[in-house]
Amino acid sequence: MSSPYAFIARENRQKVLKNLGSANVGWAYLKGFETTVRKWTDTELPFRQESNFFYLTGANEPDLHLLLNLRTGKSHLFVPRHSPDHALWCGPSLTPSEAVAQYGVDEAFYSDELSGVLKQEDAVVHVVDGTDLSTLSGAKSDASNLQTAITEARVIKSEGELELMRKAAKASGEAHIALMKAVRPGEGNESTLQALFEYECFRRGGRYQAYTPIVAGAHRGAILHYINNNAPIPTDPRQLLLVDAACEVDCYAADITRTYPVGGKYEGDWKTVYHIVLDMQKAVLSQMKAGVEWENMHRLAEKVAGEGLTKAGLLQGSLEDLLANHIPALFFPHGLGHLIGLDVHDCGGYPAGVERINEPGIRYLRMRRKLEVGMVVTVEPGLYFVPGILDEGLADPKKAKYINREVLERFRRDVGGVRIEDDVVVEANGIENLTGWVPKEIEDVERIMAT
Numbered sequence: 001m002s003s004p005y006a007f008i009a010r011e012n013r014q015k016v017l018k019n020l021g022s023a024n025v026g027w028a029y030l031k032g033f034e035t036t037v038r039k040w041t042d043t044e045l046p047f048r049q050e051s052n053f054f055y056l057t058g059a060n061e062p063d064l065h066l067l068l069n070l071r072t073g074k075s076h077l078f079v080p081r082h083s084p085d086h087a088l089w090c091g092p093s094l095t096p097s098e099a100v101a102q103y104g105v106d107e108a109f110y111s112d113e114l115s116g117v118l119k120q121e122d123a124v125v126h127v128v129d130g131t132d133l134s135t136l137s138g139a140k141s142d143a144s145n146l147q148t149a150i151t152e153a154r155v156i157k158s159e160g161e162l163e164l165m166r167k168a169a170k171a172s173g174e175a176h177i178a179l180m181k182a183v184r185p186g187e188g189n190e191s192t193l194q195a196l197f198e199y200e201c202f203r204r205g206g207r208y209q210a211y212t213p214i215v216a217g218a219h220r221g222a223i224l225h226y227i228n229n230n231a232p233i234p235t236d237p238r239q240l241l242l243v244d245a246a247c248e249v250d251c252y253a254a255d256i257t258r259t260y261p262v263g264g265k266y267e268g269d270w271k272t273v274y275h276i277v278l279d280m281q282k283a284v285l286s287q288m289k290a291g292v293e294w295e296n297m298h299r300l301a302e303k304v305a306g307e308g309l310t311k312a313g314l315l316q317g318s319l320e321d322l323l324a325n326h327i328p329a330l331f332f333p334h335g336l337g338h339l340i341g342l343d344v345h346d347c348g349g350y351p352a353g354v355e356r357i358n359e360p361g362i363r364y365l366r367m368r369r370k371l372e373v374g375m376v377v378t379v380e381p382g383l384y385f386v387p388g389i390l391d392e393g394l395a396d397p398k399k400a401k402y403i404n405r406e407v408l409e410r411f412r413r414d415v416g417g418v419r420i421e422d423d424v425v426v427e428a429n430g431i432e433n434l435t436g437w438v439p440k441e442i443e444d445v446e447r448i449m450a451t
């Protein structure tokens with residue numbers, strides 16, 4: 001039976017061959033991930049294919065190899081030759097002819113035939129990871145071009161890939177809604193909600209999370225990669241829960257964050273901060289389209305943060321001075337968002353020769369590129385009250401004069417962090433927001449949480 005990804009993988013291989021250039025001869029070689037066990041045991045770890053290998057084959061099983069003939073464009077998949085006893089533990093093994101039918105490659109062989117096939121072409125072997133195949137083929141290995149050819153292909157998603165990303169977004173978004181409905185002040189633990197999230201994904205086809213979920217109550221929301229998820233849900237109904245979690249479907253990721261009060265109603269300073277972050281995100285979403293420089297979107301989010309925090313009484317001075325002195329970055333210390341696809345932080349954010357901007361906040365931007373049709377990026381502005389960062393700002397007279405200490409003390413006492421994150425496809429004249437339907441407007445979240 002043919003895998004639904006076979007067509008997508010064929011298209012992907014053609015993109016990579018094109019990127020490598022028609023003058024190429026020889027082979028492109030990729031090795032899939034192997035079966036791995038917990039150290040010193042025979043307990044197998046859950047298997048998830050290496051992303052480049054999945055991209056070019058659609059095969060999500062261990063111990064495979066791929067050779068692409070750069071002259072003919074033909075694909076050759078190699079499957080392991082197992083002993084008959086292997087079936088006792090793992091069921092029947094894939095034969096080469098079954099591999100051709102299932103994955104739509106041109107030819108398939110057993111792995112022990114790799115050397116013989118390689119020798120059919122007396123030329124260079126392009127590899128992604130420094131694998132030296134010279135003992136097998138006699139040919140020189142070249143790790144320079146293949147990685148770039150695959151990376152640049154993966155940056156622009158095909159319609160088939162987008163269909164899978166919509167599925168991952170759907171399962172993950174439904175799981176977020178389930179959590180909004182389930183949370184109650186003082187009831188249970190962050191881990192209870194993580195378990196519910198993973199269950200809601202799993203039963204919708206999301207067996208694996210795209211990354212370790214972040215389920216952070218109150219001030220833990222200010223810890224960007226908080227993954228302990230083991231504290232009780234706050235008893236104060238005004239306190240926020242920040243949930244940054246999503247699954248993958250057929251190896252394609254989603255990445256969604258929602259932040260909401262455990263009591264179901266946004267109030268006081270928590271509501272003020274939430275509103276500013278929502279404004280930051282909406283400003284960016286309204287400006288995004290092909291041709292826009294991503295770093296300018298980060299700067300737009302900073303500007304909206306500066307305006308909002310000034311209006312809230314936290315900051316003082318002209319917007320121009322606030323931005324020139326990187327004051328909003330004290331509260332928005334990470335990048336606006338990143339490419340997403342087979343990996344949650346997908347490849348290709350910094351093409352060769354492009355450097356990071358060494359300024360607060362924006363130095364953590366995971367992409368500096370012009371937006372192109374078919375890119376999928378996350379838009380995830382946030383505001384956080386991180387004691388270390390704020391104290392450092394207050395200790396610097398050049399920065400402290402822009403901060404109203406009294407108001408800041410109140411906010412940092414009560415509010416941890418807020419982030420709102422959606423996954424967005426770039427189009428010629430705008431965007432398709434894959435996750436925009438997951439409630440984030442204040443009234444929409446409050447309505448869902450009341451049910």
Ligand SMILES: [Mn+2]
Nearest residue numbers: 255378380421
């Ligand atoms: Mn993200």
